[in-house]
Amino acid sequence: MNLLCPLLLPMWQCFLSLLSLVNLARTTPVSTVSSFSSQMEAVSPGMAVIKVVHHQDLNKRILVTLIVASTLLCGVLLFLLYFWICRHKIMKNSNGEAKRNLEPTKTISLSPIADQFNSLPMACKKGSVAVIEYRLLEAATNNFRESNVLGEGGRGRVYKACFDGKFLAVVKKLDGGGHNVEREFENEVDWLIKIQHQNIVSLLGYCIHGESKLLVYEMMQNGSLESQLHGLTRGSALTWQLRMKIAIDVARALEYLHEHCNPPVIHRDIKSSNILLDSDFNAKLSDFGLAVVTGSQNKNVKLSGTLGYVAPEYLLEGKLTDKSDVYAFGIVLLELLVRKKPLEQMSPSRCQSLVTWVIFFQPKIYL
Template sequence: MNLLSCFSLLLIMWVLSNTLFSAIIDARSEPPISVPSISEQFFVAERIPSSQFPVKMEAEPPGEPEIRVVHHHDLNEKILIALIVASSLLGGILLFLLFFWIYRQKKLKYSNKKSRKSLEAAKGISMNPIMVKFNPLRTANRKGSLAIFDYPSLEAATNNFQESNHLGEGGCGHIYKAHFDEKLLAAVKRIDGVTQDTAKEFEIEVNWLSKIHHQNIIKLFGYCIYGDSRFLVYEMMEKGSLETQLHGPTQGSALTWHLRMKIAVDVARGLEYLHEHSHPPVVHRDIKSSNILLDSNFNAKLSDFGLAVTSGTENNNFKLSGTMDYVAPEYLLDGKLTDKSDVYAFGVVLLELLTGRKPLENLAPAQCLSIVTWAMPQLTDRSKLPKIVDPVIRNMMDLKHLYQVAAVAVLCVQTEPSYRPLITDILHSLIPLVPNERGGSLRVTEPRALSLLQEYKRLCQ
């Protein structure tokens, strides 16, 4: 209630109170009227001869006041009614103000809970609040269970979001290292100045990650809503993003050929789960090297599900989103979005792993060259293929394995979506290139892998 409303209400109360009490005062100040007693009336009548009374009463002359008799019990009754009305009115107003104050207090106190309910209502997500002290063992074995952190606990875990705990940026937010106790180390993404788009992406990410559980998809421990800020608490990925490893200070020196193939297989496994085994199927819509995170053993996990949509959704209802370097041509030109859009982005990531180059290279001011445009002519020429491989891994692989990766990459980035393979075929083609101890088989005998090689040979002709 603003100041003008309060003033108006008080003015009405003042006017009503003055009116009622003025009526009471006027009623009490009315002078009493003397009424002759019965004996006086009798003697007066006796002194007047009966002959003086005409048979027919004459009309009273004009101008004489009419005398009304007001009894004391009528006056008291009016005063009592006025008092009852005044007290009832004032009591009602006071009760209204009291209830309105209580309502306002509750609204302020539970403003954050209203935002959380919108998350819980999204397709029946069950989020059990675990405040302040977070126990990962309580939620690790319960699907759809997320912790709701309070802001002071996040402040304490990140040392008030000190720069020394800053890990980087991602998904329109800053990421901080957080120590909740001696056993739990996590990463907190902080999104400040939330807009309508970022708030929607926040809800989508919480929605999907509360339901998706896979070894190659990032684990979300919980979230926090505090004023205009949003916080997401993830498992810690010690090696950072694939983008940092490939294009950061180390320039991919820590990534051997087998490690790169293992990362490609991990990403393919995560996408296969989304496309083939999730109910409903999911299109990630933002596959890129910065959204592929690596743990201490270089196990890769997909992150940043803020743009994810259900596969088969009519895409007229959402605007073009994603990173342009990885966006499939049909999505960019016509807005068509399918699981093959993720396959195209995967092909760009595979080219990054193979060549060590960024998806978009700046050749000159206002002139850029995409990795797809640069690599395609050389990928289909076996004599040129070894020359475009990242120097860090150039002498680490068998040429047959190199041809296999080139075949997968070429097919993934085809302009026509129907020419691109399914992610399951890609996975079966790459698994033989990874050692057994890293989850592969290190052999090229899979029927699906051989079919991709045959298709690659056709494109090379």
């Protein structure tokens, strides 16, 4: 509309000038009967000729002028309105196109390490993820040497890998066969190919070698949130500002999964060991082997998760919704706050949950 103002101002000035001319014409004195009579007496004495000038012709001309001017003004205004509407639509479409064009760029910028990895002459491509030869992973992990082990989970070990002598990554090796391992491996690959977000770990490649299945991720230099909170340092590196930042990062990842994915995704295994931290303590959610879409929870989906993080309605009734992830996120927040594990062994036959400890014992929390 700002573009229309410089155009409309001269038009209104012209229209007002036209109206002033019309008013001037209407107020111009017209020769009266007496003046004409005196003039005619001077020309022809003894015979008075009266010439009457009517205003009807002048009024007609003024009316026609006003109609034409108004029509032109309305036409110009309609044209400018049409021009503004078209321009607004074009700008809206161009903004939408720009956003769509920006999304791939944003995805790439979120994980520049993936571009660097894919540029290495080591693997073929399947979709947007590299399919890596097993011998390359052996070389990168020093034949899966113990000194390269970063951690160990229920399905296998995690190794530090160095490609091309300088590029660091993480290799997760899932040993053994079985339907569950196969399904979780395929689920992990499928989801991480589709999902790309700054707070979700990037899958760089994978490999299938006999019964072993290997996943290659970006390097997360500060390990998992679990190792930071419950490891040797006991959370000493995590200031309260960093803990707040980690919580916000995980919340953004969950918001993306629950609100922006189509269909929405339920992670089903939110816990501190699946929250990884990079060199700047940016948190990224990992391990999508158990993830499902909303609506599939009642279709052959077994009860899964980690005790201490599983929501009561899911554990007792099998009712799975996105609120199950939110409950587990609440447990992670308690971990960040009080530095206690979700389940602690009180005796050989007795465990105490973090939720019970908070609700019933109401401890004094030392900051």
